[in-house]
Amino acid sequence: xxxxxxxxTHPMAVHGFYRTYRTIVxxxxxxxxxxxxxxxxxxxxxxxxxxxxxxxxLFGLQFWGHDTxxxxxxLASFALGLVFATSAWGRVWCGWxxxxxxxxDAIFRKxxxxxxxxxxxxxxLQKSPLDKDKVIKKTVKWALFFLASSIISxxxxxxxxxxxxIASMIADSPFDNWTIFLTxxxxxxxxxxxxxxFREQLCISICPYGRLxxxxxxxxxxxxxxxxxxxxxxxxxxxxxxxxxxxxNCYKCVAVCPxxxxxxxxxxxxxxxxxxxxxxxxxxxxxxKKPKGLIRYESEKGLKGKPAKFWRMKNILYLALVxxxxxxxxxxxxxxxxxxxxxxxxxxxxxxxxxxxxxxPVISNHYTLNLKNxxxxxxxxxxxxxxxxxxxxxxxxxxxxxxxxxxxxxxKNHFFIKFPKSLLNKKGQLNFQLHVAATSNxxxxxxIKELTLAGPLK
Numbered sequence: 001x002x003x004x005x006x007x008x009t010h011p012m013a014v015h016g017f018y019r020t021y022r023t024i025v026x027x028x029x030x031x032x033x034x035x036x037x038x039x040x041x042x043x044x045x046x047x048x049x050x051x052x053x054x055x056x057x058l059f060g061l062q063f064w065g066h067d068t069x070x071x072x073x074x075l076a077s078f079a080l081g082l083v084f085a086t087s088a089w090g091r092v093w094c095g096w097x098x099x100x101x102x103x104x105d106a107i108f109r110k111x112x113x114x115x116x117x118x119x120x121x122x123x124x125l126q127k128s129p130l131d132k133d134k135v136i137k138k139t140v141k142w143a144l145f146f147l148a149s150s151i152i153s154x155x156x157x158x159x160x161x162x163x164x165x166i167a168s169m170i171a172d173s174p175f176d177n178w179t180i181f182l183t184x185x186x187x188x189x190x191x192x193x194x195x196x197x198f199r200e201q202l203c204i205s206i207c208p209y210g211r212l213x214x215x216x217x218x219x220x221x222x223x224x225x226x227x228x229x230x231x232x233x234x235x236x237x238x239x240x241x242x243x244x245x246x247x248x249n250c251y252k253c254v255a256v257c258p259x260x261x262x263x264x265x266x267x268x269x270x271x272x273x274x275x276x277x278x279x280x281x282x283x284x285x286x287x288x289k290k291p292k293g294l295i296r297y298e299s300e301k302g303l304k305g306k307p308a309k310f311w312r313m314k315n316i317l318y319l320a321l322v323x324x325x326x327x328x329x330x331x332x333x334x335x336x337x338x339x340x341x342x343x344x345x346x347x348x349x350x351x352x353x354x355x356x357x358x359x360x361p362v363i364s365n366h367y368t369l370n371l372k373n374x375x376x377x378x379x380x381x382x383x384x385x386x387x388x389x390x391x392x393x394x395x396x397x398x399x400x401x402x403x404x405x406x407x408x409x410x411x412k413n414h415f416f417i418k419f420p421k422s423l424l425n426k427k428g429q430l431n432f433q434l435h436v437a438a439t440s441n442x443x444x445x446x447x448i449k450e451l452t453l454a455g456p457l458k
Contacts, residue, residue, distance in 0.1 A: 009200065010122040012255040013113065016279025025096055026106040034151075037158035037166075043441075044376055049160050055376065055408060061333060062376045064408055070336075073329035077322060084318035086216040088310060089297075090223035094209065095273035100194075100202055104258075105274070107148050108195045115141040119255070145196040146188070153187035200259045203272050210269045219300035220308045224273050226253075226264045226295050227303060246290045253277035253295060263295055338375035339438045343449050344368050346414065350454040354418070363424070363455040365417045369398075371436075373405040379440040380404050383415060386435060394419040394432070417453060428457040 039046040041060035048057035054065030063070055085092055094101060116122045116137050128134055158166045161180060174181040194202060203210060217223065231247035238244060247264070254262050256276040261268050263277045281295040299308040346366035354362045373379045382402035385394070398415035405411050423430050430453040438445050 009258055009260045010119045010126070011109075011258045011260075011276065012119040012252070012280075014256045014276045014279045014283075016282055018275035019279050022096060022275065023106075026102045029097065029102050030106055034155055037155060037163035042376075045159075045162055047159055048162060050162075051160060053408070057376070062338070062374065064374060067332075067336070069332050070329065073325050073332060077325040077329060080318060080322045080325060083216060084315065084322055086213060087218070087221055087315055087318055090217060090221050091210070091213060091271065091273035092222075094203065095275060098272075100207075101272060101274065103152065103191075103195050104199055108145060108199075111144045111148065112141060115144065142196065146192055149188045149192040149195065150184075152191050153184050156187055157184050200270075200272065204259060204270050210272075213269070218312075218314075220310070220312055222297050222299055222308070223267055224263060224271060224275065224278060224295065225267065225298040225300070225303055227293070227298070228264070229303065231264070231294050246285065246288075246294050248284065248288060250284055252280040252284055256280040336374070337447070338373070338440065338445070339379065339381065339436070339447060340372040340374055341436060341447055341449055342370040343434060343451060344370065351456075353421070353456065361421045362418050363421050363453070365453050366414065367417070367451070368412060368414055369436075370410065370412050371403075371405060372410040373407055373440075375440050376407050377441045378404060378406055379438050381411070381439075382437050384435045384437050384446075386433075389432070392419070392423060394423070396434075417451075419453065421455060424453075424455040426457070428455045429453065430455065 036046045037048075041057075044057040044060075044062070046057070046059055048055075050056065056063045056067075082093055112122065116125050125134055125137060154166055154170070157180060161169075166180075169177045169180055231245045233242075233244050234247040234249040235244045236249045253264065254260070254277075256279075257263070258274060258276070259270045259272060261270045263271065275297075278295050278297070282292040285292050285294055301308045344367065346368055348366060350365070352364045352366075354364055356362055369383070371381055380402050381404075383396060383398040385396050395418040396415060397418065398413070400413040401415075403411055403413065417432065417434075419430060419432075432451045432453050434449040434451050436447040436449065438447065
């Protein structure tokens with residue numbers, strides 16, 4: 001039904017196996033979406049994307065703007081994972097986890113049904129002339145739509161500004177936080193128009209994912225299919241004296257489809273794989289005492305009676321690429337520490353020989369110590385020395401330490417290591433461990449950097 005030039009569908013509610021599990025998945029996703037900004041891990045939101053300060057928190061791990069490899073691995077893992085899922089199971093993302101589907105199905109259509117009634121009542125209301133009842137229902141519906149959109153937009157902003165900050169800003173005047181207020185208002189309008197009005201037209205007209213399925217899917221990929229061999233010819237399309245297929249031409253599959261398509265015409269770009277037609281058809285088949293599965297998850301090969309092949313070459317390649325990105329992400333995260341330490345030899349001669357009154361010369365090596373506090377807390381850093389190195393006559397001269405480094409800041413200082421010449425090996429080298437202690441949030445961690453001290457050949 002057109003409304004202001006946009007196709008607005010009023011799909012019939014459906015119950016069944018897939019509807020039950022989709023409701024569970026949608027509930028989990030929505031609860032996670034609204035709660036994650038409020039969950040604190042190590043004092044910070046579970047997910048925080050602080051763009052102005054270029055700091056990011058992800059389930060207790062802190063990252064900064066320079067951690068580009070981590071973001072590459074995250075985005076690549078998601079993109080390649082989506083490609084793999086599409087090749088294997090079709091548009092399972094669209095039907096089960098896409099925010100567009102989840103919010104429309106679990107929130108906005110629920111509001112619409114609560115205010116305006118079932119799909120028949122909504123169609124009648126849409127066609128009815130403008131009267132008091134229609135104005136009241138439309139006003140209440142859009143007011144609730146606006147409230148839901150506002151809550152969603154504030155939650156989105158909470159991922160970027162922090163939940164507590166958003167809560168305190170709400171209590172203040174909009175002019176005290178003009179940028180946040182304007183951004184939230186724009187997002188609210190976009191969410192309202194998208195989920196309340198544009199809806200599946202975004203999937204059909206704008207989202208490129210539906211068009212990519214023809215490239216990513218093949219005859220082995222699972223999709224929601226109509227079994228034409230079993231269903232045709234449909235009841236009512238030929239004389240009653242002739243035998244017909246299992247499809248009774250009830251159009252329930254069309255009535256429940258949010259995109260308004262007829263799945264019996266074959267796999268279509270507009271299908272978002274929401275499984276509503278499967279549940280609707282299964283209910284009808286149970287009523288007419290026919291086997292379920294006239295519409296089902298199936299591959300093109302399966303419809304032809306041939307076994308589908310899951311582990312085909314492109315699926316193996318996609319999965320290998322996803323695994324490589326995940327391994328890269330795990331390696332990067334596991335190898336990253338709160339304190340980034342870089343020790344460089346100073347730009348001068350590699351060593352100096354210092355004469356002493358005792359007669360044995362002392363060798364001095366000059367280094368620069370570059371430190372970056374990659375945690376979200378202030379950190380006190382000190383260069384320490386073991387008792388064993390002291391007993392050997394090794395001395396560390398680091399006048400700038402201990403030093404306090406603010407969160408996300410760097411510090412660069414010089415230090416010297418002095419040691420007796422007798423400790424050098426035949427190659428004029430001495431292996432040495434530099435100990436750096438960092439205290440942050442009442443927790444002290446010790447870091448060790450391996451150095452090769454230089455001196456004259458023996």
